Every structure is written in structure tokens, then in C-alpha cells.
Amino acid sequence: MSTLTLYGAHISPYVRKVRAALAYKGLDYEHVFVVPVGDDQPEEFKANSPLGKIPLLRIGDRYLSDSSVICAWLEREYPDRPLLPTDNFEAARALWFEEYAGSVMTTAMGGHLFAEVVLARLVFKRDPIQADIDKAINQEIPAIFDYLESEIAGDYLLASGFSLADIAVGAISVAMLHSSHACDAARWPKTAAYLGRIQNHEIFASLIAEERAMLASFG
Ligand SMILES: N[C@@H](CCC(=O)N[C@@H](CS)C(=O)NCC(=O)O)C(=O)O
Helix, strand or coil, X not given: CCCEEEECCCCCHHXXXXXXXXHHCCCCCEEECCCCCCCCCCHHHHHHCCCCCCCEEEECCEEEECHHHHHHHHHHHCCCCCCCCCCHHXXXXXXXXXXXXXXXXXXXXXXXXXXXXXXXXXXXXXCCCHHHHHHHHHHHHHHHHHHHHHHCECCECCCCCCCHHHHHHHHHHHHHHHCCCCCCCCCCHHHHHHXXXXXXXXXHHHHHHHHHHHHHHHC
């Protein structure tokens, strides 16, 4: 088995997704902390991340970029604890939720909420853009919760059980948690219970604890 090295910052939802998938599959890896903004990245990262984005995974002496690509590789390379259901349509639905989490949800919960509520002062050293926070809280996130409420099938997003869909949606939902924004259980009971269940899943619980300690150390 090749040695795995993950390059990226813990608070990136894309890095968190890969870390959760690695943990689910029980894989050991080295984690190299890389912030993709500025010029401080290790030369190895600059040379092997074509878009300069995190995450980047080194597999022995080869490299893969993009969280979805990395998860697809992990699934094929380590099929023992699968993250995709055997039914082709359900597997495609898991990929759809991965796409939804990485686009619409990341814009709202990552770009408009977490970046402004947490990162603006802590990292960017500027005032938050209130209009972005308001848009996320009043428009974007309610629309996401409406959608999830209509899709959750029992304990997880897919009726077949825990899958990549939950890893991807769970990963970005942590940005909301770090921003102290909760899902209103009176309005979205299934979604509130679902997000609580995923965030308390042992995989996410340990990542969340680690990230909270890291964010506190910034303050
Ligand atoms: N589609 C990519 C997106 C990765 C991405 O946008 N990562 C952000 C951090 S959360 C990044 O590296 N941004 C730096 C940049 O865009 O230059 C994935 O799934 O890995």
C-alpha cells in the first residue's frame, strides 16, 4: 500500500470531505497544512496542484487534485468499506449530493457564511460583509434546507444508508456549525435531526473537535 499524504487546511470543506472519507475507510495518512492563498505553499504543492487548490493527495510518488476525484479514487482503490451503494442509480444520487454540497452549499455555507462570520476578522483582517451573511441566512440556506428536507430518506440522504452523500453534505455543514448557525428544528425537523446525526458521527465529531481547537488558537 502506498503512503498517502494530504495537503490542505483543515477548515476547507473539500479537505474535510477527503479527511472524512479517509477516516471512514480507516486509512492512515500524513497531513501537510497548506493554505492556498498567498505565496507560502511548499514547492511540492505548487509543482503538483495544477490549479493551486486544496486538497491535493500524494499517493507514493503520484498526485491527485480535487476532492471529488480523490474520493472517486479512494472508492475504487479501497472498496472494502464502500461509500457508494451498489445500485447504479443510488450511486449516481450520492454523486449528485456530492456535487450539490461542493457547489450551492459551499457558496452559501462556506463562501457567504463561514468566510464572513469567522474568517473575515480572524484571517482576512477585515470587517465581514453583512450583505453576504444576510443572503446566506435569509435566502440561500433556507432554500438548501427546504431541499434537504424533501430528500432525506430515514437516517441518511440515501435510503440505502450512510454514503458519500453524507460525507459531502456533512463536510460543508460543519462550516455552518463553526459559524454558530443552527438549522431551525421547528421548520426543518428532518434536516435538523439529520445534520445533528452526521455531525455527531464519530468521523465528523473528531474532525470538528480538532478544528475547533485550531480556530480557538487563532483567536
Ligand atoms: N473542486 C475542488 C475545489 C477546491 C477548492 O476550491 N479549494 C479552495 C479552498 S476551500 C481553494 O483551494 N481555493 C484557492 C483558490 O481557488 O485559488 C475540490 O473539490 O477539491
